[in-house]
Amino acid sequence: MKQLMKGNHALAEAAIRAGCRFFAGYPITPQSEILEYFSWRMPEAGGSFAQTSSEIEGINQVLGAAAAGQRAITSSSGPGFTLKQEGISYMQSLEVPAVIVDVMRYGIGLGDIFYGQGDYFQATKGGGHGGYLLPVYAPSSVQENADLVALAFDTAEKYRSPVIVLSDAAIGQMCGSVELPEMKEFDIDRFEWALKGRDRHYPQGRTLTDRMYYDFGYDEYDKHERDRYDAMKENEQLWEEVQAEDAEVILVSYGISSRICKEAVKAARAEGLRLGLIRAITVWPFPTKAFQKYNGKASAYMTVEMSQMGQMAEDAFIAAHCQTPVYSMPTGRDVADSEDIIANVKDILAGRKEAF
Amino acid sequence: MHKEFVFAGFGGQGVLTAGMVLAYTGAAKDYDVTWIPSYGTEMRGGTANCTVKLSDEEIANPFYKRPDILVAMNKPSLLKFMDSVKKGGSIIVNSTIIHEMPEVEGVDIHMVPVSDIAAGLGNARSANLCALGAAVAVAEDIISIDDAADGISGYFTKIKDNGSNIAVLKAGYAAVKQPSADV
Amino acid sequence: MAMTKKIPDTIKGANTFCPGCGHGVVVRLIAEALEELGHADDAICAVAVGCSCLVNVALGIDKIGCPHGRASACAAGIKRVRPGNLVFSYQGDGDSLSIGLAETVYSAQRNEKFTQIIVNNGVFGMTGGQASPCTLIGQKTTTTVDGRSVNMSGVPLDIMKMFGQIESVAYLARGSVHDAQNILNTKRYIKKAFEAQMAGAGFSCVEILSPCPTNWHMEPVDSMERIAGVVSAYYPIGEIVTGGGLNA
Numbered sequence: 001m002k003q004l005m006k007g008n009h010a011l012a013e014a015a016i017r018a019g020c021r022f023f024a025g026y027p028i029t030p031q032s033e034i035l036e037y038f039s040w041r042m043p044e045a046g047g048s049f050a051q052t053s054s055e056i057e058g059i060n061q062v063l064g065a066a067a068a069g070q071r072a073i074t075s076s077s078g079p080g081f082t083l084k085q086e087g088i089s090y091m092q093s094l095e096v097p098a099v100i101v102d103v104m105r106y107g108i109g110l111g112d113i114f115y116g117q118g119d120y121f122q123a124t125k126g127g128g129h130g131g132y133l134l135p136v137y138a139p140s141s142v143q144e145n146a147d148l149v150a151l152a153f154d155t156a157e158k159y160r161s162p163v164i165v166l167s168d169a170a171i172g173q174m175c176g177s178v179e180l181p182e183m184k185e186f187d188i189d190r191f192e193w194a195l196k197g198r199d200r201h202y203p204q205g206r207t208l209t210d211r212m213y214y215d216f217g218y219d220e221y222d223k224h225e226r227d228r229y230d231a232m233k234e235n236e237q238l239w240e241e242v243q244a245e246d247a248e249v250i251l252v253s254y255g256i257s258s259r260i261c262k263e264a265v266k267a268a269r270a271e272g273l274r275l276g277l278i279r280a281i282t283v284w285p286f287p288t289k290a291f292q293k294y295n296g297k298a299s300a301y302m303t304v305e306m307s308q309m310g311q312m313a314e315d316a317f318i319a320a321h322c323q324t325p326v327y328s329m330p331t332g333r334d335v336a337d338s339e340d341i342i343a344n345v346k347d348i349l350a351g352r353k354e355a356f
Numbered sequence: 357m358h359k360e361f362v363f364a365g366f367g368g369q370g371v372l373t374a375g376m377v378l379a380y381t382g383a384a385k386d387y388d389v390t391w392i393p394s395y396g397t398e399m400r401g402g403t404a405n406c407t408v409k410l411s412d413e414e415i416a417n418p419f420y421k422r423p424d425i426l427v428a429m430n431k432p433s434l435l436k437f438m439d440s441v442k443k444g445g446s447i448i449v450n451s452t453i454i455h456e457m458p459e460v461e462g463v464d465i466h467m468v469p470v471s472d473i474a475a476g477l478g479n480a481r482s483a484n485l486c487a488l489g490a491a492v493a494v495a496e497d498i499i500s501i502d503d504a505a506d507g508i509s510g511y512f513t514k515i516k517d518n519g520s521n522i523a524v525l526k527a528g529y530a531a532v533k534q535p536s537a538d539v
Numbered sequence: 540m541a542m543t544k545k546i547p548d549t550i551k552g553a554n555t556f557c558p559g560c561g562h563g564v565v566v567r568l569i570a571e572a573l574e575e576l577g578h579a580d581d582a583i584c585a586v587a588v589g590c591s592c593l594v595n596v597a598l599g600i601d602k603i604g605c606p607h608g609r610a611s612a613c614a615a616g617i618k619r620v621r622p623g624n625l626v627f628s629y630q631g632d633g634d635s636l637s638i639g640l641a642e643t644v645y646s647a648q649r650n651e652k653f654t655q656i657i658v659n660n661g662v663f664g665m666t667g668g669q670a671s672p673c674t675l676i677g678q679k680t681t682t683t684v685d686g687r688s689v690n691m692s693g694v695p696l697d698i699m700k701m702f703g704q705i706e707s708v709a710y711l712a713r714g715s716v717h718d719a720q721n722i723l724n725t726k727r728y729i730k731k732a733f734e735a736q737m738a739g740a741g742f743s744c745v746e747i748l749s750p751c752p753t754n755w756h757m758e759p760v761d762s763m764e765r766i767a768g769v770v771s772a773y774y775p776i777g778e779i780v781t782g783g784g785l786n787a
Binding site: 021022024048050052053054056057058060061062063064065066067068069070072086087090094188195196197198199202203204205206207208209210213214 | 551579580581582583585586592595598599600601602603604605606609612613614615616617618619620621624641642644645648649
Binding site: 002003004030113114115169170173174175176177259260261262263266335338 | 417
């Protein structure tokens, strides 16, 4: 049954239904509805909720809860997401599966609570120290806020990796009709590696620490990490194509910006302009497989995103493999306008726009 | 079928709620629905608005662009949005507080004293629902007044008897349908 | 009657602490307390960074290596999802009272129902003996080369005083490992803290004064005498809160 829900609420409810039974976090706009929703819903579902003293304490409580085998989640935005990075790096070194939500807002420093997509680099390039990677899902609707948070838990456990859901203020604040997933429950003891007290598998107890120390030698460790990331790249790419097959120019976008791109594709087609769209659903791994289909065939790619200089544009440039030129349309604090998108595309075709 | 609504007014006039009731009604009818509020720095100055879109296809852009229907509860909102209304579209004007209506070419103007109507029915706080009823009167190809009444009952589940709210909704509808009626 | 030397099964093997370090004694006391209370099999330890992380090779129970200063937050998360397990953090004073002070104080403030073990030796040991929040006035370290001054660094931090203001705390004690009597008392404190936790009474903490001959640049015996003298004079030993918390 479909129901009308706010994006942030749909995400929180879907997490509960995906079997998540632990949340710890801190208020910050525009993600606070997630925290507020969990504050009553988590105890109702038999889970535990903590409003912590900071995002740092929040992510570390999640680290503990997830290491003990519970499906656990935290959420934040802007500067709060920065404070999560230390914990995310540790989660990846301990290989602890958990879900971190970033409801992106605009700007560096304090920035503004307005819509933004400026955390792309931080989310997709290993925002904490040491050079790790992790799957990042970018919902573009209330429905995907629900679907992708549930998928994020499955992916996290599949690879024993933290996973980010990179939502944004528009998707979080808007309401839409949503079909919620079925309620699931998980046995907290289902993982052999998870903390539970010593047992026949670990008669001297588990030592769940940086896996480099006890589980691998230093030499084996690099390969182990490379293999994990390679497997994610091979298996987890998700994207949606809109009329890309015969497109002269293919837009590349994600999240709220991609919705405007869809409108632009429709409007362009109505006036005979063959425009298409690749919408990244995983922004890491970046959907390079979609590009492989169109590299050398399409005349141009154009990325559309809410950042100042273009961030996804760099990934599109790499994915285009110098076979198709890439153009960038960063819209900064403004949500893109479909007429501007079409004007930019016409500039590309007329040779008036500089390539990225 | 695709309809774009903007509800705009002072904070406290219930424009976000009126839009939510419409969105709820649309979702119950299995339309794709988006509701997105004015937000952040847009909120400064005490005005609020929301955009609601209903469609039998996937809605791409949730933001307002060329609304079919504008509900303007105060003058600043009217001035802000009236030129964006689609040709052939409609503006519902809260004529209780907006007495002069500028010319807008190709758009139907409905002067509805929504605050007076709601007050006259002893439910002054639901002027927003009166405006919603008026909006439904110009959007009947996508939503009926009975759907909207069901929407009120379904949305305000904490209110035991929505009879008075529905009466105000229907009075707003009637004010557009029979503008000569004495209200 | 012949004396038998019994090593708790929960001790994995020889530890890797420096000669004369107090950590080894504390780890042994924890192992004995867990076994005597019947909780060695369900215990989970949130291990701090620094010298504390050497408990990974010493203690044969489930452990997690936590980010700098965050062990109490991790312990809280573990305890919240596994309330039936005995959960404790094992942290130094640098870790728990400097970078991790917010996590430490708020674990107590929020009445997180695990036990925090703080081994207080007044220096950052693993990083080479820099000043910690508990470095005493006049004490020379690599970052207080002329001795800690009140003017530059304020007075040493007393976590028991901070915790003592929080009415919901279940059990608080400060022990020491500088002589046999204090070692026995400290073991009793650890057991009482664990018991308070398993009774669901609330947050519990045992701070333990411990020598660091390496970074104090002292002989082990002299280090013990320093605790008996100047350290315990500033940080009084004994129980601060008993029978507190929800069962009070």
